[in-house]
Amino acid sequence: MATVTRPSPKEVWDWLSHVPDPEIPVISLTDLGIIRDVAWDDDTLVVTVTPTYSGCPATAVINLDIEKALRERGIEKLKLKRQISPAWTTDWISEAGRDKLRAYGIAPPIDGTAADGRLMGRVNRMTGGNLTVPCPRCGSTHTTKVSQFGSTPCKASYRCDDCLEPFDYFKCI
Amino acid sequence: MPSLPDMNTPDVAELARGAAAASRATEVPTPDAGQEAFFEALLRIGDSTLILGHRVSEWCGHSPALEEDIALANVALDLIGQTQMWLGLAGEVEGKGRSADDLAYLRDAWDFRNLLIVERPNGDFGHTLMRQFLFDAYHLELLKALAGSSDPRVAEIAVKAAKEVAYHLERSSDLVIRLGDGTDESHRRMQAALEALWPYTGEMFLSDEKDAEAAAAGRIADPASLRPAWERTVRDVLGAATLTIPEGAFAHKGGKRGVHTEHLGYILADMQFLQRAYPGATW
Numbered sequence: 341m342a343t344v345t346r347p348s349p350k351e352v353w354d355w356l357s358h359v360p361d362p363e364i365p366v367i368s369l370t371d372l373g374i375i376r377d378v379a380w381d382d383d384t385l386v387v388t389v390t391p392t393y394s395g396c397p398a399t400a401v402i403n404l405d406i407e408k409a410l411r412e413r414g415i416e417k418l419k420l421k422r423q424i425s426p427a428w429t430t431d432w433i434s435e436a437g438r439d440k441l442r443a444y445g446i447a448p449p450i451d452g453t454a455a456d457g458r459l460m461g462r463v464n465r466m467t468g469g470n471l472t473v474p475c476p477r478c479g480s481t482h483t484t485k486v487s488q489f490g491s492t493p494c495k496a497s498y499r500c501d502d503c504l505e506p507f508d509y510f511k512c513i
Numbered sequence: 514m515p516s517l518p519d520m521n522t523p524d525v526a527e528l529a530r531g532a533a534a535a536s537r538a539t540e541v542p543t544p545d546a547g548q549e550a551f552f553e554a555l556l557r558i559g560d561s562t563l564i565l566g567h568r569v570s571e572w573c574g575h576s577p578a579l580e581e582d583i584a585l586a587n588v589a590l591d592l593i594g595q596t597q598m599w600l601g602l603a604g605e606v607e608g609k610g611r612s613a614d615d616l617a618y619l620r621d622a623w624d625f626r627n628l629l630i631v632e633r634p635n636g637d638f639g640h641t642l643m644r645q646f647l648f649d650a651y652h653l654e655l656l657k658a659l660a661g662s663s664d665p666r667v668a669e670i671a672v673k674a675a676k677e678v679a680y681h682l683e684r685s686s687d688l689v690i691r692l693g694d695g696t697d698e699s700h701r702r703m704q705a706a707l708e709a710l711w712p713y714t715g716e717m718f719l720s721d722e723k724d725a726e727a728a729a730a731g732r733i734a735d736p737a738s739l740r741p742a743w744e745r746t747v748r749d750v751l752g753a754a755t756l757t758i759p760e761g762a763f764a765h766k767g768g769k770r771g772v773h774t775e776h777l778g779y780i781l782a783d784m785q786f787l788q789r790a791y792p793g794a795t796w
Contacts (some may be wrong), residue, residue, distance in 0.1 A: 386692070394673055395594020424598070425669035427676060453680035457653045457746075487580035488684040489587040495578055513676045 347413070349378040352385065359409045362401040363492055366444040369402065373432025376423055384417040390428045393493040393513075425498065429454075430494075447476045447498065447509040454512040458499050473509045475500035485509075550726035551664075552607045553626065554733045556616070557724075557769055558655070559599030560627035563617055565648060566592030566776070567784050568635060578636050584684060588645070591677040598670045605666075612706070622777045627770040630713035632777045636706065638690050641697060643706035645684035649718045650746040652686035653678045654739040663731030686750040692755025700755065708759050715764025717743070724769075 347355075369389075373462040377388035387406055389401050403420050410418055415429070420444055430449035433441075440449035453471055472481050480502035488511075490497040495508040570589035576582035598615035630648060637643045656678055659671035694698040720728070720742045728735040753756055767773065787794055 391594075391673075393594060393677060394590060394598060395590035395592070399588070424673050425665075427673040429676075437741055454676065455683045457657070457675075457679045457682055467617070487584050488680060488687070489580075489584035491583065493587045497583075511680070513680075 345417075346380060349380070352378045352410070352415075354385070355409060355413055356406065358386075359405050362398045362405060364441070364444070364446065366440045367433075367437045368471055371434045371437030371440065373434065373437075374402070374428060377421075381419070384419050385415050386419045388423050389420045390423050392428050394424075396493060398492075406483075428513070430510065433510075441510060442476045445476050445507055446495070447473045447499070447507060449510045449512040451512060473498055475503060475505065476507055477505045478503040521676045525712075544765055547730045547732070548606055549724055550723045550731045551730070551732050552603055555599055555606060555667075556626040558627045558659075559596050559613075559616070560731075561631050562592045562599060562652075563596040564594065564625070564627040565631035565645075565778060566590075566596060567780055568631060568633075569641070569645070571635060572641065581638070582634040585641075588684075590683050591674075591681065594668070595674045595677070598674070601714070602666050602670065614788075618785045621773040622773050622781055625768075625773065625777060625781075626771060627773075627777075628709060628713070628716050628769050629765050629774060630716070631767055632768070632774060632780060633710065633713065634776060636709075637702060638701040639710070640706040642685055642688050643703060644693065645681070646689045646748065646750065647687050649678060649682035650750075651714075651741060652699065652740065653744050654742045654746075655684050655734060656738060658734030661732065678724050682746075686746075689750055689756075690754045693751070693756045697712035703754065704756050705711055707756055711759045712761075712763050713763050716768060719764065719766055719769070758768075 349409060352377070352469075353370060356375055357368050359369045360466065361372050364372075367474045371394070374390050374392060376390050377386070379386050385472055387410070389403065389406065392458060406420060407418060417475050424474075425506065431451055433449065443450045450471065450473065471485070473483055474481050475483050475498075480500055482501045483498050486497040486506070488496050488501050490508045494510060494513070498509045499506050565591045569585050569592065572585040573589070574578055576585055596615050596617070600616045604611040604613060624675065628648075630644060634646060635644075653675060656671045656675035660675060662667055662668045662671065682737070689703065693703040695703075716735045720736045724733065724736055727733045748758070
């Protein structure tokens, strides 16, 4: 039986860092923080992935992209494992990922501002119920929330009141 | 479940099945006599998110503004995604090999266990938002309580879903306040919606012997225990919206036992058509 050299998990992580998110292709799956583990189980490579939002239609595409990328690298036995706990949080988006989002025109999440259901306290903390999200284009903090939900479940719609550019905010979860 | 079809990649379903089969960790409790009540309790949660998700998706392409259209579609998507987890777990607990899809597409109205409020017709935009708000306020309390379930599978779904539902509640309460405390016309419509929907809220907090059994095992929350927190949220938001909470405690009930209004049949006819007409169809 031929001994095939197995790539180390570190190497696999590196490959996955080049797989783009299907909906926001400027950031990779590792930037997004959804790859939870890479490990060998005997001769099978097990990649553990956590979904962003439970209904996110990108989930199936992400699994396929992972499979495609790893098959191209010669991985034959592959298992994708879904893990929902601990639940994904935008805190796991890397610093590099945040910079890439900003450069792409999406305001990155502001940590610690996730909705928690404590409505009245939250409204008081944020002037007029609006979280101050700096415009990714001109940097102005003079912005207005247009809608709690944007082009995907993970984003909210904002408008810059200075440069008038509409933009997406990757909301905190 | 209605995940988006992927025309180019027919093995996605296989991948998903593989991932699902591999995703169950070790500490799954062994089946016991309480499984039937547990199954029932899971249907009550999953059917409510399924039917509301379907109802809200009916707005797609019809909302008064593009942003609202997108927001409603996203809320529906979250609810359908949560349904996949709840009904997936229900099928697993039942142990008869039924998948989330089987439960969603191949049961008839009397086997559905959703609350009656979620099958109410959408009405106008304000009516839809009022229903959403009354449900969201309950839904978040329910999930917060389920996060402490003795079954880790329930707890992990609840923790995940609660993050999404916190945003649903934030949005629906914001809009209820804006429309309630808005023009005379919007105020009038929101008050009318509140009066029409109020008698459907009581069912959220009623328990029967199935709830009691699952709650005694620590698997789900006792529905009545969710009421005080729900009432606080509802009072705060409706007060800020200058709306008047109707008097009277009459509650329509039956959904949790499979006794539904005529509206559910129409929803199912629409939702289940494909699987009924072309059994086992996949793409």
